[in-house]
């Protein structure tokens with residue numbers, strides 16, 4: 377009898393497998409409620425945003441949606457893997473690095489509301505000369521953590537907006553060399569299980585989730601805050617032997633756990649895409665370190681100041697956290713180069729202050 381039942385069950389399963397196309401799709405639980413769109417959010421900012429800035433941010437969000445679609449189709453369209461070229465940093469470019477960069481350049485060049493752009497993927501600035509009065513500069517890492525693409529793990533786009541005097545020569549680097557405190561907008565898109573856009577214009581940090589049905593970014597979290605206390609840290613432990621003494625001490629104490637000076641156990645996470653590590657910290661807390669080490673000391677550090685460290689530092693500060701190099705506040709650094717690198721310690725304020733204190 378039991379045998380008979382098993383045969384019937386198996387036949388039923390085979391039938392359903394063969395006729396899958398006939399099975400109506402399951403209704404999606406929790407269809408999006410009525411939420412504020414990114415476009416409305418831009419228009420309703422507590423301090424009204426200039427039209428050119430609204431357009432810059434709207435086009436950036438539209439590009440992120442398109443980059444998200446290109447990544448999702450990567451394996452189907454043969455877009456995974458190396459492009460066969462190197463960027464200014466001597467790093468191999470992925471095809472999707474180049475495609476994402478081109479998408480941002482093309483959309484903003486057409487938009488005509490920017491004075492210039494700079495990217496991790498380009499040696500020199502990209503001036504935009506459509507309108508004489510344009511005053512915004514967009515700096516971006518088009519695809520952060522791109523080594524994650526081939527393993528279908530999260531990647532992202534990081535951006536920072538600065539302002540310059542209309543008519544300045546944006547083919548030159550000088551107008552771009554402004555400290556993080558001069559940013560007028562900063563954010564990132566994360567391409568993970570959901571595509572999200574996280575942004576600040578100086579009034580806290582808000583998160584939007586891409587609704588795949590409407591193609592709209594909808595507000596899902598307003599006023600993200602990083603808890604002061606945490607039991608989670610992110611660092612590439614394989615570099616331990618290259619760290620300086622203060623970071624050895626700080627991480628050593630975390631690893632001692634309950635029986636050490638910190639009196640509690642810490643967990644470690646490392647996604648190898650700054651966007652994803654910072655997103656976790658903005659969402660549930662923690663501290664992220666890419667400190668100075670003997671491998672990257674000659675370059676000044678690993679992460680890029682203008683389009684990685686500065687925008688992330690501002691987001692983190694706006695969410696109640698802190699961001700330093702271990703020695704100085706990241707946003708106070710007077711930049712000397714477009715592709716300048718810096719050490720980064722950011723996240724929960726108390727942790728960043730402790731790690732920075734050890735460098736004193």
Ligand code: AFP
Nearest residue numbers: 519520521522523612648649650651
């Ligand atoms: P790519 O954008 O070149 O993949 O680099 C990502 C990154 O700059 C940053 O997002 C990560 O935190 C860091 O590199 C990861 O570095 P490791 O290779 O040391 O894990």
